[in-house]
Amino acid sequence: MSSAPRTPARPHTPRAVVIGGGIGGLTAAVALRQSGWHTTVLERADSLEPVGAGIGLAPNSQRALDVVGLGDAVRALATWHGDGGLRTPSGRWLSRTDSRAAAERFGGPLVPLHRATLIEHLAARLPSDALLLGTSAVLADPGDPAGRPARVTTTRGDIAAELVVAADGIHSDARTALFPGHPGPRYTGVTAWRVVVPALDRPFPPHETWGSGALWGSQPLKDDRIYAYAAAAAPSGQRAGDDEKSELLRRFGDWHDPVPGIIAAADPEQVLRNDIWHQKDPLPAFHRGRTALLGDAAHAMAPFAGQGGNQAVEDAVVLAHCAPPDADLAAGLAAYTAQRLPRTTAVVRLSARIARLATLSNTPAVAVRNTLMAAASRLGPGLVLRTFDGIADWCPPQPTYAAGAAGAPPKRRREPSD
Template sequence: MPASRTTAHAVVVGSGIGGLTAAVALRQSGWKVTVLERAESLEPVGAGIGLAPNSQRALDVIDLGDEIRALAAWQGAGGMRHPSGRWLSRTDSTAAAERFGGPLVLLHRATLIDRIARRLPEGAVRTGSPAELADAGTVGGRPARVTTPDGDIEADLVIGADGIHSSVRRALFPQHPGPAYAGFTTWRTVVPAPERPFEPHETWGAGSLWGTQPLKDGRIYAYAAAVAPPGARGGDGEQAELLRRFGDWHDPVPGIIAASGPDRVLRNDVHHMTTPLPAFHRGRTALLGDAAHAMAPTLGQGGNQAIEDAIVLAHHAAAGQDLGAGLAAYSAERLPRTTAIVRKSAQVARLMSLTGTPAVAVRDTLMSVVSRLGPGLVLRTFDGIADWRPPQRTYAAEAQEAHAEQGAHEERPARH
């Protein structure tokens, strides 16, 4: 059932990167949008995020891509290292940009959230507004409905962008097992750049890794991961835990840990959904991002795929088009792609999680051999991921929207 351009109302549950991108893209394609956020502010949970060329091209659709590309800080060489400092493989920022059509951009999540949120009108985002899906709605029939402390809201479309432990997903697919612990935990921090220059790197040890990446503002985004029981925490703080695990690794790792301070290290257990959902929609309700396909961070694609989801969803569900067909097309397009990336991320996570000395030695040797054969082989890991491009508007869709707009204009009463 096509929704009128002047009345179509979408409610987005969750104001993370995917939810806000969806709100901007839907509004751009003709929807009135309300974003409901449980937290009291838009301050994001997390530290840094890497945006690959695929999500940058998605952000081009809402005129944000070039603004993000301008924040790229990685120049020159980088690669993967052994805890001793020995390079296992080498890559180059120029080669990566040429292969995939753009740079890798590392930035603080707060920066990205702010840049996206600026594109929404005042009042579109309601913080301190927890929401639950009461009714998924039926296309061609009743609207979807969410409950909030201030009362129920009916909508032509509801987007569940409420993260890994999504209540919207549970309401849509109560029989799905949901996310499972991936076997490891992560730490993240942002600190001032060290005095001595360094090349960006990700260092792999036995059942652990460390990454050090520059930000455009001169700070450093550092992240770590290690095999650990779920729910485990450092009894004397996470900075002390990092020192125990990584304090004897190569420079600049120990200095970055020392600079992080006891209260500036975020720790989160990793959960992923290796069992895919049957679809990303039901009725008038759709899921995106971690709510739809939580993945391990080992390919750095979680936020990137959420942005892709948002742009593809807005493309297929543009106001004035058939919503049922649009949501079906969204599921058909996104489910296979994200399922493959979830599984590939899990495979890389298993490699990182190796703890036995022989297995770790074989893994490191293979990395070194592949690197010596050519940097293109290392970059090939991201073929089919970083080279993705957003769907293009068709002439028929643009003509249909123009016709709907003309009809709405003709129906408006003349003003005297």
């Protein structure tokens, strides 16, 4: 008696679960899926509408996005409003930024855009069933690469996975579970505001303005809106009730144009305020068991070097490169830590140094800072730009697929001031 032929069993596709649907988490999901993982994103919010306003994508993260096919789409959003720079509250220019020199040095321009725009591009790269919104998640077991899978407890039930990526933000529960003895992020002593407003009547160059114990930044976006941010020394948790717009007016209303006009155009309900935290003490590793930390969960940094989101994007593509589904996961996660921990620790420290410099409040110290910034600018753009050497000129370990020269590695040229 013959039996019917048996259908061959379908090969198991290893599963990666990403906790957190922000920029880093979504980039990780896209990159891991591209490398062969079955990816699921667990996001506790009911939508992917990001909490935030703008982000500046530097050439390093643009090249990381090339790996997942989004670099060119991001570069198409670049704005060229002339050179900007650093100013004082009175409007005096301390230094001017040569945007073309920066693009040549680092392999592309800085691209400012709304966070929602980047989130939309990333989410479009994932199948709809890969995004589980309204799903809170807790890391129940980090797993063991030599044995048991990792396990995540969610409002939908437990999920087992060969890899868990914790991209759950500054106050990461997963980080605490993996490294319970680590002190975690600390308050920097600085609070920040962010807002996006419609374009003003007159165009203006992008700029950052440093005052005494406070700073302001204005950045035109491609879609004719303006992204503005401000920061000031303040006690942790201090708030201005329901009207942070009035607080901005009190602190920055007498600063140079276009600052007052931007504040006037702001919708009070759309002014975001958040205290700034950073992880001054690096973690011993960015992984444990089958679980990897990514972005702010791994290396929260002050935003003053403009690299927080950029480093999260880098993390994502490096993780996908180091930990393909058909390779030794323990070795892959160790390689991920080895590549990312020293680099991000250096960027955290640079961001902290810039934060201290930008928010000086001692009058003589502010005067010395301004004099030195102006002198550095007069000596040539290379002296200022080289602060970001080794950061903005980073290239991912994978081949990239950008169209044209914009995605190519930067061609460094020597400046007289270098």
